[in-house]
Amino acid sequence: MTTTLSTTGLDVPLLEARGVTRRLQRTTILHDIDLTVADGEFLAVMGPSGCGKSTLLYTLSGLEDPTDGSVLWAGEDHSTLDGKARSRRRLLEIGIVFQQFHLLRNLSLLDNVLLPGLLARTEQRTVLRTRAEQLMTQLGVDDLTERGVGEASGGQLQRVALARALINHPRLLVADEPTGALDSAATEEMMDALAEISAEGTTIVLVTHDAQVAQRAHRIIALADGRISGDRPAPGNG
Ligand SMILES: Nc1ncnc2c1ncn2[C@@H]1O[C@H](COP(=O)(O)OP(=O)(O)O)[C@@H](O)[C@H]1O
Ligand SMILES: [Mg+2]
Structure with a gap:
């Protein structure tokens, strides 16, 4: 039997939403969502603007709690962790690329990528710096290391935000329209x-609006008015 926390695969899904409902004021944004995401799966979420895609991402990542229902991470409810353990999970295991990037304006782009690594304190600064530079090279933004947020295009910032999300080798990468500003x-x-x-x-x-982008995933779910309206396999990358 595999153990729940083995790195070679889980015998439970990495993520499982059970009856997740999210209400804000009097609006219901997510309605009774059941969704499992297997360890190692690549899932694309599509749907029109305002249908709840970003809210679903935040709820799955444990940034926001459902109003009803629960989200399990490797079989364990996010909400059973105290604030500190939850922040630690967020920092070490979940990389998030926000739709609006949320990069810090008072740091260079390289330091933005480094920051979650420095906060995690699991590796030495020199090791982190090498990794940050490698990620920026891989994503084609290595010439921007010393620049600030105001000195790069939207597409470049999107790639810097991805590098930052990857610095701590997360098990889960969540990306909100990461190609939205790219040609x-x-x-x-x-x-x-x-x-x-x-x-x-x-x-x-x-999350993506682009059907061609979604085709690169293993599976595509459609969201409409806060409900899952479709769930099908995609060709994936192979
Ligand atoms: N903080 C909030 N307060 C009130 N309404 C919100 C808030 N965040 C999102 N919404 C509303 O919830 C719905 C879904 O939002 P969102 O998850 O951002 O959709 P999407 O990412 O698919 O465009 C929208 O109608 C939006 O206006
Ligand atoms: Mg959104």
Whole structure:
């Protein structure tokens, strides 16, 4: 029998949403969502603007709690962890690329990528710096290390945000429209990078408007008005 925390695969899903409902004020944004994401799976989430995609990502990552229902991480409810353990999980195991990047303006782009690594304190600064530079090279933004947020394009910031999300080798990468600001060549490069990350075993949940981007995943779910309206396999990367 495999153990729950083996790195070679789980005998429970990495993520499981059970009856997840999310209400804000009087609006119900997510309705009774049941969804499992297997360890190592690459899932794309599609749906029109305002249907709840970002809210679903935040709820799955444990940034927000469901109003009803629960989200299990490797079989354990996110909400059973205290604040500190939850922050630690967020920092070490979950990489998030936000739709609006949320990069810090008072740091260089390299320092933005380094920051979660420094906060984690699991590796030496020189090791982290090498990794940060490698990630920025892999994503084609290595010439921007000393620049600030105001000195890069939206597409470049999107790639820097991805590098930051990967610095601590997360088990789960969550990306909210990471190709939204990219032209088709840069989109292709971003998807090649995500395919590589997926092939290394990282679980990915990706929100996208672009059907061609979604085709690079293993599975595509459609969201409409806060409900899952479709769930089908995708060709994936192989
Ligand atoms: N903090 C909030 N307060 C009130 N309504 C919100 C809040 N965040 C999101 N919403 C609403 O919830 C719905 C889903 O939002 P969101 O998850 O951002 O959708 P998507 O990412 O699919 O565009 C939208 O109608 C949005 O206006
Ligand atoms: Mg959104």
